[in-house]
């Protein structure tokens with residue numbers, strides 16, 4: 001780490017004065033201090049209630065097009081490390097925090113948060129009343145905002161910019177998905193492994209990358225899966241040619257209604273192999289099954305969301321990050337709602353014969369690990385499917401032996 005730099009990055013000092021503005025579409029203007037990159041950026045402001053894990057949050061591709069406002073007031077104290085990256089890049093529009101730690105101390109730290117964001121050209125602001133903005137978002141719903149360090153732009157111009165952009169209806173997945181298929185082998189490191197698993201059969205999973213978080217892939221690999229990651233536009237027919245044991249549809253940014261090609265892909269795979277949808281994957285699955293998705297008032301973002309598993313009655317504390325949800329009233333008969341969010345009763349999981357999906361993040365990263373069992377359930381689904389396929393042959397063999 002450059003000894004001249006501190007948590008503010010590039011040698012900034014804590015007594016710096018306001019040099020940035022966040023202008024929200026409701027006309028409110030929030031003066032702040034900048035860190036990370038400078039410039040002007042438009043995005044949707046969402047608040048995240050996680051107490052820890054800011055590195056995983058800022059590298060979650062599902063935040064593309066959004067400013068993440070952390071409700072935890074103290075951010076940056078553990079810096080940045082090599083292990084907690086959730087993707088190859090930061091795709092979020094920017095980071096909004098109350099207080100940026102003036103010192104960085106952690107045994108894994110390799111860089112300050114400020115330097116990290118500056119190198120990746122991501123804007124951040126601090127010394128802004130994050131509690132007041134959060135109350136506004138809770139009351140009025142998510143708002144588009146413009147963050148700027150450019151003094152030549154008037155407040156009116158920035159407000160105009162916020163009115164001429166909307167996250168609804170745009171395909172953000174194509175900007176974050178990988179460009180070509182590849183294998184994934186990395187598992188959760190032994191030091192961090194928290195669940196004991198029976199070594200079993202290895203299942204081949206094709207994982208659609210709509211903005212996939214690395215820890216979804218690591219958890220699948222830890223459960224013994226052999227994984228082929230494919231881009232969001234990869235044809236369903238090519239996936240089926242690979243004869244996978246299961247298909248995973250990943251998390252991803254933006255509006256699920258803006259990517260009809262992805263819904264088509266899910267439709268063409270549904271019913272043919274076991275399928276697991278996570279977050280955006282769950283929403284696409286909901287649409288492919290005939291249901292509708294809608295935009296929530298301010299969504300769910302954080303590691304403290306209670307969910308009830310309706311099959312077991314158990315309550316899980318889950319990690320969530322979504323602004324859209326499936327409307328269960330629009331789903332056809334035969335689709336089971338398996339989980340509900342206990343804060344607002346919204347649909348948090350679905351299942352059909354060969355399908356399971358969760359609106360939240362069983363891989364956590366960051367967050368509690370209560371929902372990790374979902375990966376085991378997916379493996380069980382693939383196991384059952386394989387056994388069912390084998391059974392007719394087995395009975396044929398025993399008949400010929402008889």
Ligand SMILES: NC(=O)CC[C@H](N)C(=O)O
Nearest residue numbers: 251252254279280323324
């Ligand atoms: N994490 C995700 O996959 C988010 C899904 C979708 N972009 C939403 O906001 O609802």
